[in-house]
Amino acid sequence: MTTSAPKTAILYRMVMPDHVCPYGLKARHLLKAKGYAIDDRRLETRAETDAFKAEYGVQTTPQSFIDGERIGGYDDLRRFFGKNVRDSKATSYTPVVAVFGMTALMALGLSQAALGTPLTVRAAMWFVSLSMCVLALLKLQDIESFSSMFLGYDLLGCRWVPYAYVYPFAEGAAGLLMTAGVFRWLSVPVALLIGGIGAVSVFKAVYVDRRDIKCACVGGSSRVPLGFVSLTENVMMVAIAVWMATQR
Structure with a gap:
């Protein structure tokens, strides 16, 4: 009997002494809910964060990677899993x-x-x-x-x-x-x-x-x-x- 390899994801998120990125926490929760084992890579200083953004050419964190492909931030991750993404400018009751x-x-x-x-x-x-x-x-x-x-x-x-x-x-x-x-x-x-x-x-x-x-x-x-x-x-x-x- 063969077992499939566990689904894995890499997540880069800011975890600094004076700031823990809320979207990083949301991204981690979403990946866990979808059954992914997470390689949680914390960016603990401003220098680490800036270096990561420069290396990957991104403007924001968190950033998630699945199967070697960059998915993007929290909203991108929601889209990847087929979930709705709130439009802050959309009409709402x-x-x-x-x-x-x-x-x-x-x-x-x-x-x-x-x-x-x-x-x-x-x-x-x-x-x-x-x-x-x-x-x-x-x-x-x-x-x-x-x-x-x-x-x-x-x-x-x-x-x-x-x-x-x-x-x-x-x-x-x-x-x-x-x-x-x-x-x-x-x-x-x-x-x-x-x-x-x-x-x-x-x-x-x-x-x-x-x-x-x-x-x-x-x-x-x-x-x-x-x-x-x-x-x-x-x-x-x-x-x-x-x-x-x-x-x-």
Whole structure:
């Protein structure tokens, strides 16, 4: 009975006292997952790294070799194994799914803790208000980037630039007050104002002017397209404000 020779790969990666290349770790993990025995060759100094790059004519590490052939870096290795490689410039709804998925679970958990059951009207209200808080947090991480993207389509912001800086604070404050169920006289008008202006702005930009632009809803660096999701976010804000206004 004959046994096939084990699959082997050579991996060059930076492992320095002040920096361990994360893509090197990912490449090593991927090779192991694919059943390769790895000749792990560490580049432990800047001089070793520069000499390796010069020898092989490459600009980056890690670099992997299989059967004497250079495969390349981590993305190249993923392509070699038929895996998808993320395009940092591609449109993505992942940030929106992550935000709304987490806030929905938070609302259900809060309802369970406070009311003894997750499925309540209050849970729906908390879902919207918590979403407002988290979305405001994302905007405030880089308010300059957010404001620049926001001014590209918001009707009030185009006429009064400071509104782009006020918006995330107003959204976060309204969401927090709605979650706590206090000062409705303040949170309801604020949510109606920013949600209403936002809904009209998105509708005009997307469905009237037919513009293909990105939404600032999850921050200024997002690749989420301005469209149905953005409109729904603003409509939900208005709806919850109207609902709270009718409650005693």
